[in-house]
Amino acid sequence: MISASLLRRRSRMLIALLSVAIGAMILSGLVTIYYDVPRQMGAQFRRYGSNMIVLPKEEEFSAEDAEKAEEVIPSDEVVGAAPYRYENVRINQTTVLAAGTDMDGARASSPYWNVDGDWPAQTGQLLVGKEVAGKYGLKVGDPVTVTYTPEEVYGAGSDTEAESEEEMILDSEKDFTVTGILDTGGSEESYIYMSLEDLSELTETDGGLDILELSITANQDQLKDYADKINQTVDHVNARLVKRVAQSEGTVLTKLQALVLLVTVVVLALTMICVATTMTATVTERKMEIGLRKALGASDRSIIQEFLGEGILLGAVGGLIGAILGFFFAQGVSMGVFNNSIVFRPLLLPIAILVSMAVTGIASMVPIRATTRIDPALVLKGE
Amino acid sequence: MIKGAFVRQWKKMLMIAFTVALGTSLASAMLSVMMDIGDKVNQELKTYGANITVVPKETSIVSDLYDVQGEGGTSAYLKEEDLGKVMTIFWAFNIVDYAPIVNVPAQTADGDDVTVVGSWFNHHLDLPTGQSLDAGIMSLRSWWTITEGNWIDEQADGYSENDAMLGTAIAKKLGASVGDTVHIKGTKHDADYKVVGIFDAGGEEDDRIFVALDTAQKLDDMDGQVASIEVSALTTPDNELAEKAAKDPSALTVDQYETWYCTAYASSIAYQLQEVIKDSVAAPVRQVADSEGNILEKTQLLMVLITVLSMIGAALGIMNLVTASVMERSKEIGLLKALGAQNGAITGLVLSEILFTAIVGGAAGFLGGFGFAQIIGRSVFGSSITIRPMVIPIVAVLVIAMTLLGSLPAIRMLMRLEPAEVLHGRQ
Numbered sequence: 128m129i130s131a132s133l134l135r136r137r138s139r140m141l142i143a144l145l146s147v148a149i150g151a152m153i154l155s156g157l158v159t160i161y162y163d164v165p166r167q168m169g170a171q172f173r174r175y176g177s178n179m180i181v182l183p184k185e186e187e188f189s190a191e192d193a194e195k196a197e198e199v200i201p202s203d204e205v206v207g208a209a210p211y212r213y214e215n216v217r218i219n220q221t222t223v224l225a226a227g228t229d230m231d232g233a234r235a236s237s238p239y240w241n242v243d244g245d246w247p248a249q250t251g252q253l254l255v256g257k258e259v260a261g262k263y264g265l266k267v268g269d270p271v272t273v274t275y276t277p278e279e280v281y282g283a284g285s286d287t288e289a290e291s292e293e294e295m296i297l298d299s300e301k302d303f304t305v306t307g308i309l310d311t312g313g314s315e316e317s318y319i320y321m322s323l324e325d326l327s328e329l330t331e332t333d334g335g336l337d338i339l340e341l342s343i344t345a346n347q348d349q350l351k352d353y354a355d356k357i358n359q360t361v362d363h364v365n366a367r368l369v370k371r372v373a374q375s376e377g378t379v380l381t382k383l384q385a386l387v388l389l390v391t392v393v394v395l396a397l398t399m400i401c402v403a404t405t406m407t408a409t410v411t412e413r414k415m416e417i418g419l420r421k422a423l424g425a426s427d428r429s430i431i432q433e434f435l436g437e438g439i440l441l442g443a444v445g446g447l448i449g450a451i452l453g454f455f456f457a458q459g460v461s462m463g464v465f466n467n468s469i470v471f472r473p474l475l476l477p478i479a480i481l482v483s484m485a486v487t488g489i490a491s492m493v494p495i496r497a498t499t500r501i502d503p504a505l506v507l508k509g510e
Numbered sequence: 511m512i513k514g515a516f517v518r519q520w521k522k523m524l525m526i527a528f529t530v531a532l533g534t535s536l537a538s539a540m541l542s543v544m545m546d547i548g549d550k551v552n553q554e555l556k557t558y559g560a561n562i563t564v565v566p567k568e569t570s571i572v573s574d575l576y577d578v579q580g581e582g583g584t585s586a587y588l589k590e591e592d593l594g595k596v597m598t599i600f601w602a603f604n605i606v607d608y609a610p611i612v613n614v615p616a617q618t619a620d621g622d623d624v625t626v627v628g629s630w631f632n633h634h635l636d637l638p639t640g641q642s643l644d645a646g647i648m649s650l651r652s653w654w655t656i657t658e659g660n661w662i663d664e665q666a667d668g669y670s671e672n673d674a675m676l677g678t679a680i681a682k683k684l685g686a687s688v689g690d691t692v693h694i695k696g697t698k699h700d701a702d703y704k705v706v707g708i709f710d711a712g713g714e715e716d717d718r719i720f721v722a723l724d725t726a727q728k729l730d731d732m733d734g735q736v737a738s739i740e741v742s743a744l745t746t747p748d749n750e751l752a753e754k755a756a757k758d759p760s761a762l763t764v765d766q767y768e769t770w771y772c773t774a775y776a777s778s779i780a781y782q783l784q785e786v787i788k789d790s791v792a793a794p795v796r797q798v799a800d801s802e803g804n805i806l807e808k809t810q811l812l813m814v815l816i817t818v819l820s821m822i823g824a825a826l827g828i829m830n831l832v833t834a835s836v837m838e839r840s841k842e843i844g845l846l847k848a849l850g851a852q853n854g855a856i857t858g859l860v861l862s863e864i865l866f867t868a869i870v871g872g873a874a875g876f877l878g879g880f881g882f883a884q885i886i887g888r889s890v891f892g893s894s895i896t897i898r899p900m901v902i903p904i905v906a907v908l909v910i911a912m913t914l915l916g917s918l919p920a921i922r923m924l925m926r927l928e929p930a931e932v933l934h935g936r937q
Contacts, residue, residue, distance in 0.1 A: 142834045146827060153823045160816065171808050174801040175558065239796040312563060312795040370712025374653040375557045382554055383809060386890045387816075390543065393882050394820050397536040401827050404529050405834070412838055460815040464808055 140437075143409045144445045147483055150402040151449025152456065155479040157391045159457035159469055164387050167465040168380060169344055173206045176237045177340035178373040179350055181357065181366045187212075187335030188363040195361045196339060200353050206342040207235025212323060213337050214330055217274040218263055224318050225273065227326030230254075236342040240315065243267065244307035250325055253303035256316035260308045267305055273319070274300040275329050301329045339364075347377040399486050406438060406490035414498050415507065422503040431495050438491030439484045446483030450476050522835065526864065527871035529831045530909060533824035534875025538905045539882035540817040546887070546895045547813045551806055552744045554891065556606050557652045560740035561798040562780050564588065567789045587735035590723070592787045596741065597637050599782040604744040604774050609633075609647045610736040614729045619693040624680060625718045626694060628726020631662045647720075650742055651711065659688035659707035664722065671725050674703035677716035681708045694719065696729025741783065741792075745776040747803030752777055756794075776803075825912045832864060832916030836924070843924045857921050861914075868913040875909075876902065 181188075181196050193210050209232035216225040230246050244267035247254050253273075255265055265271060276298050303325075309315060327333050343350060350368050357366035368374075413434075420430055454471070461469040566586040588610075596608055612628040630646035637643065648661055662673045676686060686692050692703045703721060710716065727733050748756075755762055755770040756777035762770060770778050776794035783792040794800075839860065846856050880897055887895035 138837060139834070142830055142837070145830050149823050149826045149830070153819060156819055157816065160812075164812070168805075168808065171805055172801075174804050176797055176801075237797075239800045241796055241800075310793075311797065312793040312799070313797060368712060370653040370655075370710075371559065374712075375559075378557050378652075379551075379554050379805070382890055383551070386543075386547070386886070387812075389886045389889055390540070390813075390816060393539060393886065394536060394816075394823075397532050398823055398827070401529055401532045401831075404525065404532070405827075405831060408525055408831075408834065456819055460812065460819075463815060464811045 139409060139412075140441065143405055143441055144448075146402050146405040147442055147445025147487055148449040148452070150398045150486070151446040151479050151483045152453040153398045153449075154395060154482060155450040155453030155475055156456040156460075157394055157453075158479075159454060159472060159475060160460055161387050161391045162472065163457070163461060163469050165380065165384055166344075166470070167461065167467060168383055169346070169376075170206075170467075171465070172376045172380060173342050173344060174238045175372045175376065176239060176369075177207070177209070177342045178369050178376065179341040179343055179354060179366060180369055181339040181341065181364050183335070183337065184363050184365050187337055188339075189335055192361055192363050193336055193339045196357045196364055196366060197341070199357050199360065200341070200343055200345075204344050206344055207232055207237070207340075208342075209233040209236045209340045210323065210336045211338045211340065212326055212334050214275065214326060214334070216319075216329070217276070218259075218271060218319075223259055223273075225326060225329075226318050226320050227323040228320060230320075230322060233320070233340075236340050237311075237315075239311065241310040242307040243310060244305070247306050247320070247322060250322065250328075251301070251303055252306040252321070254307045254309055254320040255305050256318045256320075257308055257310045258316040259319055260305070265305050265308070267308060269305045271303050271305060272300050273303055273321075273329060274298055275331075277330070299329060299331055301325065346380075347373050402483075402486055403490035406441075406487050407494050410434060410438070410491050410494040411498070417495070417498045418501070418503045418505075418507045421499065422507060427499045430499055431492075434495045435488060435491055438487045442484035442487030443480055445487070446480035447476075449483065450479035453479065522838065523863075523867050526831065526835050526867045527874070530828055530868045530871030530913075531875035531878060533828040533912075534872045534905055534909055535878035535882060536875075537821050537824045537908060538876050538879030538901050539886070540820040541901045541904060542880060542883035542895055542897055543886055544810075544813045544817040545898045545901065546883075548806060548810050549744075549896070550887070550891045550893070551809045552802070553606075553893075555802040555805060556649075556742050556744070558798045558802065559650050559652070560608075560742045561745065561776060561795050561802065562741040562743060562783065562792060563795055564739040564741065564780075564783050564787055564790050564792040566737070567791050586789065587732070587737060588739065588787060588790055590734045590736050592790075593736065593739070594635070595786040596739070596783065597635065597639075597641075597643065599779070599786055600771065601743065601774050601779045601782060602637075602639075604779065606742045606744060607643075607649050608645055608739060608741040609650055610723055610739050612723060612726050612732060612735065612737045614696060614726045614732070616697070616729055617695045618684060619695070622683070624694070626696070626726050626729060627715075627718050627720050628723040629720065630723060631664050633664055647740070650740055651709075651715075653712065654715075655710045657708050657710050659705070661707055662720070662722065670704065671722055672701065672703050673706045673721070674725075675707040675709055675720040676705055677718050677720075678708060678710045679716040680719060681705070692719070694729070698731045699729055701725070701729060739783075739787070741779075743776070743779050744774065745779065745794075745799065745803070746774045747807050748775060748777070748800070755781075821908065825908055828868075828909060828912040829916035832868070832913050833920045835864065836860065836917050836920035840924050843921070847925060853925050856925065857918075860921055861917055864917050865910070865913055868909055872906065872909045876905065879905075 181193065190210065197205065197208050209228050212227040214225050214227070215222055217223065230248070234240070234246060242254065253271065259265070263271070303321065309320070343353065345353065347368070350373055354366040354368055357364065417430055421427070457469050461467055566588050568586040590610065593610055597605065609630045614626045614628065616624055616626045618624050631648050632644045632646045635643045635645055646664070657678060662675055663669055674692065676684070676692070681687070684692060686705050688705050688708065690705050692705060694701050694703060703719065723736070727735065751766060751770055752775040755766070755775070759767065759770070759781055776799040780792035780794055784790050843856055843860065883895045883897070887893060
């Protein structure tokens with residue numbers, strides 16, 4: 128009975144179906160985007176660089192300590208981990224601060240480092256801060272000799288002009304090629320960067336680390352938990368959030384999520400009202416039919432059941448079509464904006480269908496009930 | 511004729527107007543939010559602090575060979591008298607805040623090294639343009655938590671130039687709390703500071719003491735000298751032109767130069783600052799400037815796509831409904847044809863009724879839409895969405911186009927049918 132009447136009203140049903148499908152598409156598309164935005168946008172905020180640092184409790188800490196600290200955090204949340212060891216070195220008799228680090232880690236945890244040239248990839252390659260490059264007139268490709276004088280010599284109070292043959296022997300030097308010039312607009316421009324291995328070779332010691340910078344995709348509360356856990360389980364280190372990055376991210380990200388939520392709510396509300404109105408109109412125009420059936424003796428209940436059934440069936444089919452389209456749309460948005468796939472939430476499909484059915488069901492119910500209550504004669508008369 | 515139709519079928523007309531209003535309000539709300547979102551998010555991103563720094567041309571050249579720490583003295587400074595010129599650049603309107611910084615090495619009473627930083631906190635500036643600005647690090651350090659006491663308030667009655675703010679680390683070291691007096695030995699003079707606030711910066715600033723600019727300068731006879739200026743400006747995300755210009759502005763053609771100069775790129779604002787502050791070098795702080803450009807772009811793109819989805823939904827909804835309401839009037843159209851009316855006349859009649867209803871509904875929808883936009887703006891950002899006039903013609907075109915698209919095919923289809931069939935109700 129239901130499908131027969133549906134077929135008769137082909138065009139009208141098609142219009143109602145389309146309306147429901149549009150509503151479901153917007154529902155599933157927007158809700159998918161809403162749930163995905165924190166993850167996707169959060170990843171964008173990692174461009175601000177490290178949001179957690181691990182400092183030594185005393186003078187320095189070892190590479191093993193650094194590894195242990197890094198292990199506390201789930202590996203899929205670590206965007207970058209960069210250990211740094213700082214030493215005073217000399218270029219052309221003047222002091223410069225050298226940082227030994229893991230180049231891949233540094234690149235991942237500080238995406239805003241702008242390198243003119245290339246990052247050092249092999250031994251003997253140097254990344255020079257813009258200020259240092261300007262000071263010494265260094266360009267990409269230039270060779271530079273870096274000298275290191277062990278601390279004991281300084282402690283003796285001598286100046287760099289070696290006073291005796293023995294002291295000269297204590298200086299070690301290494302030849303580098305400048306592969307890149309670093310531009311950040313910050314303090315990094317006064318440093319030179321080499322690999323940890325090169326620094327060890329230059330200083331002829333395996334020194335400890337001075338700081339470990341971590342870039343982690345996690346919100347402020349999770350970051351605090353990780354920091355506490357590191358402080359409890361790893362000796363010699365003190366983990367701390369980089370407030371400037373972590374807190375600001377929390378502030379802005381919360382606002383962005385609120386924005387998407389509110390937009391979703393407004394759009395959904397308006398769309399659902401629209402769907403409901405269309406359903407109501409569809410039923411209302413069949414007033415005559417309802418009146419006629421009543422006049423012919425059909426019970427209120429059977430009429431309500433039939434129309435309600437139609438409405439709900441419409442809601443189900445339209446909901447299914449719309450939900451699938453909505454997923455495609457959300458995927459398109461995710462790829463277009465973040466170049467990343469959405470996380471497919473299978474639960475959303477049945478929910479979208481159920482919501483459609485509920486909206487169409489309720490929207491059909493109201494006019495049907497109203498119409499069945501009117502005297503059939505009046506309805507048939509056309510009032 | 512139209513009036514007659516209205517009186518008879520006002521309920522149906524109301525339904526059409528209502529649904530068109532819904533679709534219009536959806537479209538206009540989303541469009542309004544989308545057009546303003548860039549400015550709003552840009553403002554929010556200022557929470558990260560300065561995105562441009564201005565430093566003297568010659569910095570940290572000579573380093574003291576006896577100083578194991580490797581910290582050199584800066585051999586040149588910026589002039590404090592140039593500070594007012596910051597708000598005279600072409601893009602002055604985009605400068606949200608700025609503050610001078612001077613770092614003075616000093617010692618505590620116990621002989622420990624400490625850095626005293628001089629800056630503005632809420633320094634009141636009355637600009638020749640009539641604007642006024644409260645400039646200072648108060649809003650450039652949004653992540654500082656004041657654990658005890660307050661910010662230094664330069665405009666308060668009780669303000670004294672010896673007010674100081676201590677980082678939690680240095681406060682702990684000195685065992686100082688709010689109200690205490692701390693004795694500091696500069697290289698040229700000594701001073702007694704009154705602790706008015708203790709802050710937690712979560713970084714190296716926790717080891718420092720912050721005082722007013724003049725107060726810090728006095729320690730070292732550095733009157734009129736500033737080591738750097740931090741600037742927080744609303745910028746446009748970088749593109750190819752901006753990157754090319756950042757490397758070397760003189761490599762641009764005249765047209766390119768004008769475009770670049772007149773767009774609020776971080777690099778062009780930095781360039782303009784360099785022009786007014788003598789012997790300076792200004793550059794974007796990449797950590798902040800590059801990242802915010804990226805976030806801005808992504809947020810705008812996201813909003814554009816959400817708006818497109820909403821507008822497609824609204825358009826389809828309107829079109830759908832209009833088709834439905836035309837189909838509803840099949841009997842009427844069939845009757846008119848049977849009575850001998852011309853196709854053109856029928857089309858004109860139905861169309862004009864529907865268009866009129868759509869326009870009325872659309873007008874109401876605009877108001878609703880702008881209202882929704884304001885709700886979104888106020889709830890999320892705490893400020894109103896600036897309504898762009900461009901929204902009105904765009905949505906109007908959309909509504910009219912959808913109305914026409916929805917009604918014309920349906921009307922044509924109905925007119926092709928035999929009037930007798932239509933009147934009998936068989937479709």
